[in-house]
Amino acid sequence: MHIIDRRLNPGGKSLENRQRFLRRAKSLVQGAVKKTSQERDIKDVLEGGEVTIPLDGMHEPRFRREGGTRDMVLPGNKKFIEGDYLQRSGQGSAKDSGPGEGDSEDAFRFVLSRDEFVDLFLDDLELPDLAKRKMAQTETEGIQRAGYTTSGSPANISVSRTVRLALARRIALKRPRKEEIEELEAAIADCTDEDERLVLLDQLQKLKAKSKRIPFIDPLDIRYRRYEKAPRPVAQAVMFCLMDVSGSMSEHMKDLAKRFYMLLYVFLKRRYKHVEIVFIRHTDRAEEVDEQTFFYGPASGGTLVSSALQAMHEIVRERFNPSDWNIYAAEASDGDNSYSDGELTGLLLTEKILPVCQFFAYLEVGESGGSAFDLSDSSLWTLYERLRNGGAPLSMRKVSERSEIFPVFHDLFQRRETSQEKAAP
């Protein structure tokens, strides 16, 4: 009789099978993930969770019989006697218990972990191919301390470590201390007895010889600080959220914008170790605020889009050197801008903002069910469209329903054709 504790066995034995299953079901699961994410809050979505996929693509067929005449023996007869007839579809009759239990398997739910979910969620998305793309993948080498070494350049001598070692050596080898020698010398000076003086002199000589043999600092003691090169990712990103909070922006519109920003945040977070977010809200003047204020702070006033761009430009100049940072910006607005501001906005964008940005997305948000939306383009939309037609790397979309956020996002970041083959199985 053996009793064995297997609980400590490496777990996750099923992981491999599970991954195979996910790989196989990938397109199905991806579809399900997208559908699920439309129905739920983005925050919840990114916690991972349950998805339902049709079993059809994952069906394992077997020969099975169905139909024909069926005989069955059932328990629980209460009133029937031989020769009775039971209504076929009415209640009280036997429910279908014939062969073919596989029928019930047309869809099934299962739980994806957070990582699996986000992976699938963002799988076919990619950062747009822009100027700094290459840099975003490479890493620079940084330098970091890595202990001590016995050789090196004099500039790197570690004094404290060297002295410590020297002291240890002196103690170990019993190098006479200065006080001892001084004491002896004093004793010799005071000494009256010639014989004793000779003995002391002899002692003194020995001590002095010994302290010469054992130097105060030996080349052996010297230690240098060692430095090592370590890769340091330059992959850091900053995301600018620019939002119009003028009176015309409703809660619904802000909510749409927020969802978009969150997606962008999660997406960037996947790619970079460090993602910073800068929230800038503007009316006719812009200010940098925290998230809470950004989305919920009451503010109202006229609209000057250029103010936000100006603020962003200044912040970039102060804090985010474009050679070190990947800069992303997303602007959400209902599209109203004061007429006089158009030219300045365009100028700022083309000359200051777009050259340093990896990606600039403009999201025009509208009221839920807003059909008037399509009638005429807003002033901002017209402006941006003109810029884009002029070749500026701008992405722009209109959104009026929550469920559109993800498709739009997906659209913006769709993997570009070159890498598309790779994604296809």
Added chain:
Amino acid sequence: MTERLFEGADWDFHTLQRITDACEEVALQDLGLDVYPNQIEVITAEQMLDAYSSVGMPLFYKHWSFGKHFAFHEASYRKGLMGLAYEIVINSSPCISYLMEENTATMQTLVIAHAAFGHNHFFKNNYLFKQWTDAEGILDYLDFAKNYVMQCEERYGRVEVERTLDAAHALMSHGIDRYPGKKKLDLREEEKRAGRRRQHEEEVFNDLWRTVPKGASKTRSAISLERRRKLLGLPQENLLYFLEKSAPRLAPWQRELLRIVRHIAQYFYPQSQTKVMNEGTATYVHYRIMTHLHQQGRITDGNFLEFLGSHTNVVFQPEFDDQRFSGFNPYALGFAMMQDIERIVTRPEDEDREWFPDIAGKNDVMGVLRDVWANYRDESFIGQFLSPKLMRHFRMFHLHDDPEERAGIRVDAIHDDRGFRRVRRELARQHDVGYIDANIEVVDVDLSGDRRLILHHRVIKGSQLNETDAKRVLQHLADLWTYDVALIEVDANDKVLREYVVSPRPIPAAVA
């Protein structure tokens, strides 16, 4: 005063040892069971789910469908739709029982009594298991299978291996020899043979042989139809076996994969034929052991009540009009029949003496039961030992559903004197695997023509194959056969009801 095995719900490994010893004493001395050596392993819920997904086996090759089942079980487990099995037991020697760490001490006792002694005895003694399974070899064989599949994946690519395994799985239920004729499987020998075969092939491989001129082949008509069928071993109901031996274009490793799947299917075949008996035996044994331990005072009244709670849940049989009804519960039916046999043997009534003259009043309960456990399978067991009293107890009745019949479903027999035998026969038939599975055979190969493989499905009671599934399975079959496959459904009078013809999918260029 005997010492208690444990107090409360907590247990540790010493407790488990004490419990096992106590169960063993009852099982061997009082019940006279004969078991394989036991090995008890404590595992976590996740590991249990995992074992669950790979048909209860501790080691198995990797395949996506196990991942699918894992995901499926896990989701329903998380949602609380499904309780986990308390135990999984493996028909191997030593007999391995998995215990979940979450179980209480009482549950562990129940599980040990149930699995390590009940199932274990059944595995070791039932004739089907003796005939078909090789308890000593199975774990080694599974280990071999796992490694072999892994090696194939490295050599030939995962996609290729997966394609072959998918096809083999689809045919798995038709990869079984139903009638013993060949010798029992010796899996260890099997594994060695596979190794030797490969080695031999590698050693004797000589590219020159390809260039040796072949003699003029015999004219095709020279081989008579009868002889051809005989050479191919037709008719053949074991489709996997047939493909393994005769499919013209399979690579040796593909044949080996088919062989592995076939052996595993065969290994599980006795289990599918003995669900009622196997669970009935285990439940009866645990009930006897637990009661005995309680009577001896080795478990407290509280523990015994806890046991009774679980036990009652397990043997609960919902009636046909109950929401929870999904056919006969093998635990309920099996346990009831074992207890009924005990009653017939010790306290028979006149009716029992008439129905069961051989065992009524024989008084040697365990002797009779051990004999039953050894020599029957579900179908014959029910056909022999379902008593009128039990049919009355379950209020069994027999329905006949003929789609042609306008009036509805006819009640053909009920639990009365006129109906007992018919109900019993019908229930026995429902548990006959040979009757439940579609009867499909390879009947011919058109070797002189387009090499089309011809299969027959003998339709019983007008029950034909599900079309979607049949097409998919045939697709897999055709892919392995690499020529057209035709499946003809014929009724008892050889009248053709439906015919499927499926062509193989082109093999992707990637295959070397």
